Amino acid sequence: MTPETAWAEAMKFENRPNPYRFFDELRKTPVVHVGNGVYVVTGYRELMTLAHDPRISSDTRRLKAWAAGKAESEPDPSLEAYGEHGSIIQSDPPDHDRMRRQAMRYFGPPHTPDLIPSMEPAIQRLCNELLDKAKGKTRIDIVDEYAYPVPVMVICKILGVPLKDEPQFHAWIYDFMAGLMDMGPEAATEEGKARKEKGQASAAALKQYLTDLIKGYIKEPADTLLSRMVHCDGPDGPMTPGETVANAALLLVAGHDSTVNTISHCVLTVLRNPGSFELLRRRPELIPGAIEEVLRLQSAVQFFPSRSATADIEIGGTVIPKGSPVLLMYGAANRDPLRFPNPNEFDPERPDNQHFGWGSGIHTCFGGPLARLEVNLALETFIRRVENPRLVVDPPEYRRSNVFRGPRHLFVDFDGIREQ
Amino acid sequence: MSTATLVSDVVTSFKSSGRIVIVGASLAGLRGAEALRNAGFNGKLTIIGDEPHEPYDRPPLSKQVLKGWVPANHTTLPRAREVDAEWRLGVAATGLDRKTKTVRLANGDEVPYDRLLIATGVRSRPWFNKVEAALEGVFTIRTSDDAGRLQAALAAKPRRVLIVGAGFIGSEMASVCRELGLEVTVAERADAPLVGALGGVIGKIAAEMQRDHGVDLRLGVSVEALEGDAAGHVRRARLSDKVTIDVDVVVASLGSIRNIEWLEGAGLAAGFWGVACDAGCRAFDVSGVVTDSIFVAGDIARAPHVLYEYQFLSLEHWDNAVFGAAVAAHNMVSLEPDRRPHLPLPAFWSGQFGVNIKGVGVQSFGDEVVIAQGSVKERRFAAVYGKRGRIVGAVTFNHGKWLQYYGALIERSASFPPPPPGYDHPADMKPVPAEFPDPRTPTALPTVVLTGHDPTDRAAEFQPRRR
Numbered sequence: 001m002t003p004e005t006a007w008a009e010a011m012k013f014e015n016r017p018n019p020y021r022f023f024d025e026l027r028k029t030p031v032v033h034v035g036n037g038v039y040v041v042t043g044y045r046e047l048m049t050l051a052h053d054p055r056i057s058s059d060t061r062r063l064k065a066w067a068a069g070k071a072e073s074e075p076d077p078s079l080e081a082y083g084e085h086g087s088i089i090q091s092d093p094p095d096h097d098r099m100r101r102q103a104m105r106y107f108g109p110p111h112t113p114d115l116i117p118s119m120e121p122a123i124q125r126l127c128n129e130l131l132d133k134a135k136g137k138t139r140i141d142i143v144d145e146y147a148y149p150v151p152v153m154v155i156c157k158i159l160g161v162p163l164k165d166e167p168q169f170h171a172w173i174y175d176f177m178a179g180l181m182d183m184g185p186e187a188a189t190e191e192g193k194a195r196k197e198k199g200q201a202s203a204a205a206l207k208q209y210l211t212d213l214i215k216g217y218i219k220e221p222a223d224t225l226l227s228r229m230v231h232c233d234g235p236d237g238p239m240t241p242g243e244t245v246a247n248a249a250l251l252l253v254a255g256h257d258s259t260v261n262t263i264s265h266c267v268l269t270v271l272r273n274p275g276s277f278e279l280l281r282r283r284p285e286l287i288p289g290a291i292e293e294v295l296r297l298q299s300a301v302q303f304f305p306s307r308s309a310t311a312d313i314e315i316g317g318t319v320i321p322k323g324s325p326v327l328l329m330y331g332a333a334n335r336d337p338l339r340f341p342n343p344n345e346f347d348p349e350r351p352d353n354q355h356f357g358w359g360s361g362i363h364t365c366f367g368g369p370l371a372r373l374e375v376n377l378a379l380e381t382f383i384r385r386v387e388n389p390r391l392v393v394d395p396p397e398y399r400r401s402n403v404f405r406g407p408r409h410l411f412v413d414f415d416g417i418r419e420q
Numbered sequence: 421m422s423t424a425t426l427v428s429d430v431v432t433s434f435k436s437s438g439r440i441v442i443v444g445a446s447l448a449g450l451r452g453a454e455a456l457r458n459a460g461f462n463g464k465l466t467i468i469g470d471e472p473h474e475p476y477d478r479p480p481l482s483k484q485v486l487k488g489w490v491p492a493n494h495t496t497l498p499r500a501r502e503v504d505a506e507w508r509l510g511v512a513a514t515g516l517d518r519k520t521k522t523v524r525l526a527n528g529d530e531v532p533y534d535r536l537l538i539a540t541g542v543r544s545r546p547w548f549n550k551v552e553a554a555l556e557g558v559f560t561i562r563t564s565d566d567a568g569r570l571q572a573a574l575a576a577k578p579r580r581v582l583i584v585g586a587g588f589i590g591s592e593m594a595s596v597c598r599e600l601g602l603e604v605t606v607a608e609r610a611d612a613p614l615v616g617a618l619g620g621v622i623g624k625i626a627a628e629m630q631r632d633h634g635v636d637l638r639l640g641v642s643v644e645a646l647e648g649d650a651a652g653h654v655r656r657a658r659l660s661d662k663v664t665i666d667v668d669v670v671v672a673s674l675g676s677i678r679n680i681e682w683l684e685g686a687g688l689a690a691g692f693w694g695v696a697c698d699a700g701c702r703a704f705d706v707s708g709v710v711t712d713s714i715f716v717a718g719d720i721a722r723a724p725h726v727l728y729e730y731q732f733l734s735l736e737h738w739d740n741a742v743f744g745a746a747v748a749a750h751n752m753v754s755l756e757p758d759r760r761p762h763l764p765l766p767a768f769w770s771g772q773f774g775v776n777i778k779g780v781g782v783q784s785f786g787d788e789v790v791i792a793q794g795s796v797k798e799r800r801f802a803a804v805y806g807k808r809g810r811i812v813g814a815v816t817f818n819h820g821k822w823l824q825y826y827g828a829l830i831e832r833s834a835s836f837p838p839p840p841p842g843y844d845h846p847a848d849m850k851p852v853p854a855e856f857p858d859p860r861t862p863t864a865l866p867t868v869v870l871t872g873h874d875p876t877d878r879a880a881e882f883q884p885r886r887r
Contacts, residue, residue: 052822052824094798
């Protein structure tokens with residue numbers, strides 16, 4: 001199989017439940033050209049090296065410039081969706097570092113150490129309420145009825161996005177995810193083009209919605225992350241309104257979508273592997289490690305198409321030419337047998353599990369500490385209260401996006417819901 | 421019975437009934453003990469430590485403890501596992517007899533061993549004048565007891581603190597004093613703080629950091645005398661530039677002395693430089709012949725390093741103690757070819773004046789330095805050290821996420837200067853001399869002499885320095 005073919009197969013929608021055999025194929029050359037000047041990194045060591053190499057840029061304007069110089073490949077407008085100002089995930093230092101400081105100042109230690117822990121009671125209450133609703137039933141859709149409501153409640157509360165607008169922005173994000181950043185062969189089909197158009201329109205609508213929201217916060221400050229970013233009183237001064245919109249979109253999308261996928265994948269993985277549910281029920285202290293193992297196996301963000309080489313970079317026997325887009329395939333590197341023995345096996349007690357589920361380097365997941373809390377509470381509550389859960393279909397139906405990968409629905413049958 | 425079977429029987433029987441003694445009950449001693457048990461050693465394990473406390477972590481002592489966030493006796497090291505050892509705490513080892521394979525203790529006890537791990541580390545260099553050192557308000561810092569006393573003295577709001585020596589520990593303490601709102605003078609003989617570790621170019625930046633935070637930094641001066649009041653409390657310090665300053669607290673931060681005195685006469689390659697060992701942590705005897713039963717780990721170990729021209733290096737870094745002890749433990753219960761090398765990429769961290777400083781490699785091995793990333797003005801940058809066209813070290817100020825990249829370059833002996841980053845680097849990326857001080861003026865070294873004429877009685881003899 002040529003790298004081009006393996007890549008196309010890995011990105012194909014029908015292979016979304018299991019792209020991993022194609023990643024294994026690609027990993028025969030850990031850094032490989034897959035056509036259109038794009039380089040794909042699937043080796044653990046090579047990905048680690050490039051994630052920390054200051055000659056790899058995340059500034060998406062470079063990708064646009066490179067694409068403009070190449071007739072055969074269009075600039076990827078999906079990246080515009082985060083706003084014309086780059087968010088932290090699509091910018092380089094020093095802007096990246098400044099914006100991350102401006103946002104972290106109101107999200108985590110040392111300035112805001114209590115925000116994340118303070119969410120615990122609300123998360124726990126909601127997890128319990130969602131399971132209470134399933135009482136008397138025998139089947140639950142983990143995605144819609146359990147995994148989704150938790151992160152969306154939390155991120156809305158923290159950012160200061162009204163929860164009542166959820167149906168609206170959920171639809172936009174859904175279309176945006178389905179239509180944009182599609183690296184697979186379906187992008188070129190009529191349906192793919194239609195999805196892309198719809199995705200662009202939804203991205204624009206989301207951007208307008210957030211712009212209006214932030215305009216409101218500029219006039220009337222409030223005790224929310226978005227308001228505090230745009231009024232930042234730290235040494236870096238306030239974030240510009242444009243940057244705030246870009247980062248608001250990033251945090252809103254990443255803050256609920258990847259967490260939904262991770263909770264769903266946790267339930268899927270634990271139920272898919274015989275004995276795991278009983279093990280974690282008996283020894284709940286293993287749950288945090290088990291979640292990390294799920295992230296290794298089923299990275300919620302499989303890759304993010306923002307990076308490019310600013311110089312010719314020789315790595316893993318390949319030279320990435322200056323300007324080329326570089327895709328760091330977290331989900332693939334997480335199964336590199338040179339790094340993880342029995343890489344396809346779910347081992348909740350796996351030692352030395354330094355996976356890329358949260359990325360690596362300066363772009364390491366901003367919301368990771370919050371996501372860990374949400375996923376821990378959700379999985380722990382599920383394991384404690386759901387009696388004899390069974391997967392209805394395996395693999396489940398997957399969502400379209402090849403970047404933010406997760407089940408569309410995850411139906412689980414059960415015997416009952418225990419009292420809290 | 422084949423030799424292989426015999427050897428395997430020896431290992432098995434040693435693991436089940438051998439006797440191992442660890443001298444030193446701090447980070448290296450504890451992690452060594454845990455690693456021995458992990459490696460399947462089920463014999464008798466004795467851990468000897470001169471302090472009465474169970475093993476504790478030292479990095480917080482000059483930071484969180486002095487700030488008053490954490491009580492001095494609350495830095496006990498977490499245990500990775502049960503070690504099932506006999507702990508002999510509060511009693512120092514005073515001698516080693518390699519013929520009878522016993523460790524002598526201060527109370528007269530003798531502890532026999534089959535294998536010995538030396539992890540006695542270092543102590544802080546005391547103030548040079550004994551009478552002045554005994555004044556109330558004069559401190560050094562190495563132990564939790566030291567930190568507890570100094571914390572209490574700082575909490576009593578002294579009018580001015582004098583810190584003598586602007587290495588990492590001295591600079592960290594100056595930073596804490598400013599955070600506590602205390603007036604602080606730092607006196608340093610060199611032209612800049614941190615100059616021994618990081619050179620003058622980076623030292624100048626550290627000096628600006630100190631002054632920006634209100635430290636009265638006095639460079640190129642030494643403290644000649646301390647004077648006390650009638651009650652025996654330190655009140656004044658006389659500097660070499662004839663200036664006298666009023667002080668209530670003095671902290672001598674003059675570096676460290678290796679705890680090798682108890683090894684005198686043991687015939688090991690032990691001296692002010694530490695205890696020499698091979699990269700497998702086996703101690704050398706005084707002639708430079710490797711021993712089979714004595715191993716060394718932590719601050720006191722000095723081993724040849726492949727990345728640094730095989731020079732013998734002591735690495736007084738936290739992770740060197742952890743990883744070195746693990747290798748020593750493995751090798752104590754293994755025979756060739758199962759032995760492993762301890763090949764650390766040296767790494768350290770410090771926190772001062774709101775800046776997180778991290779380093780990899782051996783900066784002082786380099787003679788040139790280049791600011792490779794970030795901005796010195798904003799105090800967030802990466803600096804890379806080179807020697808003869810190779811990268812040998814790097815240090816970051818509030819830029820630690822990039823350190824791993826430079827660590828990998830050092831491990832590969834990549835060429836210096838490093839390739840320019842794609843963004844956020846200074847306009848001028850020309851390497852400059854790193855400005856390390858000339859090698860220190862030779863101190864009065866102990867002498868090793870060769871004796872004997874025939875190859876059979878040719879030997880080295882260690883002559884301790886006469887005081």
